[in-house]
Amino acid sequence: MLILLWLKNKLAFIPYFRFMQVLLSHSKLKELISSLAKQLVEKHGSLNEVALVGIQQGGVAIADELVVAIRKQDPEAKFEYGQLDITFYRDDIRKNILTPDRMNLPFAVEDKTVILIDDVLFTGRTIKAALDVLLDYGRPGKVELCVLVDRKEHRQFPIQADFVGQAFETDRKDKIKLVNDEKGNKQVVLITG
Amino acid sequence: MQLSTRHLLGIKDLTQEDISLILSTAEQFKEVLQRPVKKVPSLRDVTIVNLFYENSTRTRFSFELAEKRLSADTINFAASTSSAAKGETLLDTVRNILSMKVDMVVMRHSASGAPHFLSQHVPAAIINAGDGINEHPTQALLDAFSIKESTGGLEGKKIAIIGDIMHSRVAQSNVYLLNKMGAKVTVCGPPTLIPKYAAEAWGVEVNYNLKETLEWCDVANVLRIQLERQNQPLFSSLREYRISYGINRQLLDSLQKEIVIMHPGPINRGVELDSDVADSKQAIILQQVENGVAVRMAVLYLLSGRN
Structure with a gap:
């Protein structure tokens, strides 16, 4: 075991020897999403004045599943749903010009409770950019944040989530990604090295 | 990317x-x-x-x-x-x-x-x-964007570029772009305003007959006469140009289908386009802007x- 750990640390410096470990299997991920849906319904009831907004791209994938889970728990729930892209608002835009994703907010955000949804909350920069985008659409009554994974020890902005699937303690250099497994099902992986 | x-x-x-x-x-x-x-x-x-x-x-x-x-x-x-x-x-x-x-x-x-x-x-x-x-690359890009928006795509679409092809940078950029994106292009205008090399060098069809060209195309991109770039008279008068190459409502109504009319501006109303064409719902000139x-x-x- 000790030899394996030593080998992992040594080889991690070489890009080809990065280690990938499944943090949340598809079934665990489904379980967490269903628990998040339950928390949202508990807090907001029929979600009448609520707009769920997924952040491109990982957040939209989670939000799509969350919408299904909410409808399963409360088929009468009436809420707005949209997708938000932060590409034009990134603070690291000059490092790399990225192609934008689709932006789709087909409702007025004015006075609504907007729940931003993302896959991983890490430094908080994405959420800060998402808030900037949202405020260019209007003045929401309240904004809450719902994330599947929280890496709270690495925050660079004073941003915290209201709903968290699961928190993980990770190294700053590690990456946590939402990926598809060989069957095309979503899972969350940790990439170290 | x-x-x-x-x-x-x-x-x-x-x-x-x-x-x-x-x-x-x-x-x-x-x-x-x-x-x-x-x-x-x-x-x-x-x-x-x-x-x-x-x-x-x-x-x-x-x-x-x-x-x-x-x-x-x-x-x-x-x-x-x-x-x-x-x-x-x-x-x-x-x-x-x-x-x-x-x-x-x-x-x-x-x-x-x-x-x-x-x-x-x-x-x-x-x-x-x-x-x-x-x-004039950004004009060709916005024209392509507008064609895509109004007809659903570029590939295989029939686009006519009509008017002063010889002196138009818009025409040249449009031809390059539409060829690259797989559209079919015909240029149309008086023989003196179409370069002799157009068909061979650009790989486009050349047709001097306006009615035939309009019958063929899905979109007509109409250009103005660039008098400021012409060193010598290349056609008798604007009146004659209007008679042979001006697009009016009567001409559009005589076609078998409804085509899209584009113009990069500024329009010379009553020369290449009549007002009842330029201001009609077939024209997407302001959408282009x-x-x-x-x-x-x-x-x-x-x-x-x-x-």
Whole structure:
């Protein structure tokens, strides 16, 4: 075991020897999403004045599943749903010009409770950019944040989530990604090295 | 995905992937222009000079608005009110402007190739806003965006470019772009206003008959007569031009199908287009102007990376 750990640390410096470990299997991920849906319904009831907004791209994938889970728990729930892209608002835009994703907010955000949804909350920069985008659409009554994974020890902005699937303690250099497994099902992986 | 070029000098230099990237990015910027706050902070650390050595209304306003919608700082230069009138060379003017830490140059010049020359001598990204009778790449891009929007695509679409093909940089850029994207192109106009090499060099059909061309096409992009670029009379009179190549309501109604009418502006009403055509629902001339801002935002955004 000790030899394996030593080998992992040594080889991690070489890009080809990065280690990938499944943090949340598809079934665990489904379980967490269903628990998040339950928390949202508990807090907001029929979600009448609520707009769920997924952040491109990982957040939209989670939000799509969350919408299904909410409808399963409360088929009468009436809420707005949209997708938000932060590409034009990134603070690291000059490092790399990225192609934008689709932006789709087909409702007025004015006075609504907007729940931003993302896959991983890490430094908080994405959420800060998402808030900037949202405020260019209007003045929401309240904004809450719902994330599947929280890496709270690495925050660079004073941003915290209201709903968290699961928190993980990770190294700053590690990456946590939402990926598809060989069957095309979503899972969350940790990439170290 | 990135553009394959640091500058936008002409459509000739772009790949099919570049054109698709610009058009898909422009779609997202068009969405930005529908928001209550029609502005994004993407270029807030970028300064752009609009260097116009030739008159322009639409293109200059469109670029300036696109720059402001991207939060860039802008300065405007008009040759008539600058040191160029005192004899300063183009290169000296631009070097002076760039020493004030300008990152991008949008340039219109009456000399074909002026932006290409500049791109070899200065470090800033150069965007061609029209050079002589060579190219007007952002106009061709916004025309393509508008065609795509109104007909659903470019590939296989039949596009007619009608009018003064010889002196039009819009025609040349459109031909390059539409060929690259798989559209079918016919140029139509008086024989004296169509270059002899058009069919062979551009790979387009040439038809001198307006009615036949309109019967064939899905979209007619109508150009104005560029009297300011003609050194000798190339047709008898504007009245004669109107009779043979002017598009009126009666002519459009006589066609078997409803075609889309485009015009890059400025329109000479009563010459190439009658008012009842230019102002009809078949004409997408004002949509072209609206799309111009989104397309120019996309070009500026994609060329703004410093790496």
